[in-house]
Amino acid sequence: SAVEYGLDAPFAIEYHDSIPSTNARARDLAAEGASDLVVLADEQTGGRGRLDRDWHSPSGGVWLSVLFRPDVPMAHAPVFTLAAAVAVTRAAREAGVEAGIKWPNDVLVRHGDAERKLVGILTEMEGEADRVSWVVVGIGVNANVDPGDLPEEANPTSLSAERGEPVDRRLFTQRLLEEFDALRQDPESVLDAWREYATTLGKQVRVETPSRTIEGEAVDIQFPGSLVVETESGTEIVSAGDCEHLRPL
Ligand code: BTX
Incomplete structure (x- = not known):
């Protein structure tokens, strides 16, 4: 629960030490009719990226999925991926890590000419064209993780590697969820916020x-x-x- 994790979050939290995939769990909960909750894990054993790619999720990360039921058509759902990117970028910057957003769903840290991947976001949804039934926004943050334990070809980094010391995951997750909660309720504001942090434009x-x-x-x-x-x-x-x-x- 949120209380066990020590979070004062705008969502109920279901916490797991280890789970195959928080997105898969959130989809199952959606099928049972749940809403406005977060599945959060210390480790995932079967984390998924886009296009069925693997997402490595060792212990020490912030692997979470937000399940909610916005009153929007299916075609609008990508805005929640951008909202997640903005929320996690702001939380990372508050933790002292100068993250930026690469369209569409990567949050990166620049080192000279190289960009290292800090976060992955995977949004899934179900419903009718004119109204989604549910949206699951999966956010994977390399928090207190050794980048050496992640796939080298992805040029990964982590909050702890960038800071030179671990991040307070409780505080980081709380800020991330507060930001996401505000943005999901105001989709029109998401694009301006996104442009502020974009590394892709121009x-x-x-x-x-x-x-x-x-x-x-x-x-x-x-x-x-x-x-x-x-x-x-x-x-x-x-x-x-x-x-x-x-x-x-
Ligand atoms: P993506 O398809 O943009 O990126 C996947 C690619 O990223 C992989 O093919 C690999 O090269 C690289 N990669 C894998 N793991 C990591 C890592 N930890 N750090 C950096 N690079 C990596 C991005 O997909 C979407 C990822 C969403 C993950 C969240 S975690 C919570 C939720 N549960 C779940 O199963 N997925 C989401």
Whole structure:
């Protein structure tokens, strides 16, 4: 419970020392009719990323999923991924780590030319086109984790590695959930907040989607979270869910 974890959070908390995946657990709870709760774990044994990729989740991280039932059409749900990125970026900055957001769902720390991955976000949902039934926003934060225990090719980092000392996970999680709770109730404010922390805008990028590759300058994002790319042949809008890879050129 929230009390056991010592959190004064805007959501009920179901805490696990170890669980396969907090997103899978939150989906099961959604199927049982639950809402406005957070599944939180110290370790995941079967953490999932986008496109069925693995998410490594050793003990010491903040692996959590927020389940809620917003009154929005399905097409608006990507805004909650952006809201999560803003919330976790603010909480990281309060913990002394200068994080930034790479569209669509990465929170990174820049070291010279290299960007190291601190956070992954996976949003899942179910419902009808005109109204979602539930949304699960999964947020994986490498908190007090040794980046050496994470896949090297992802160029990972962690809050503890950036700070040189562990972070107070209780306080960090509380700030993250407070920020997320405020943003989810005010989706219109999310884009402006997101632009403040964006590392992608103003850059030449290559975006790969299942059907095409788009190259050009990432000039802006638009509701509910699509990237606007200025290419040689005109303006292209890429939806967040379509992005398989985004690389700087
Ligand atoms: P993604 O598809 O953008 O990123 C997945 C890729 O990131 C992997 O293929 C791997 O290269 C790299 N990677 C794996 N683990 C880590 C890590 N700990 N740190 C940095 N890089 C890593 C991102 O997907 C979405 C991740 C969501 C994770 C949360 S945790 C709580 C919830 N439960 C769950 O199963 N997933 C979500």
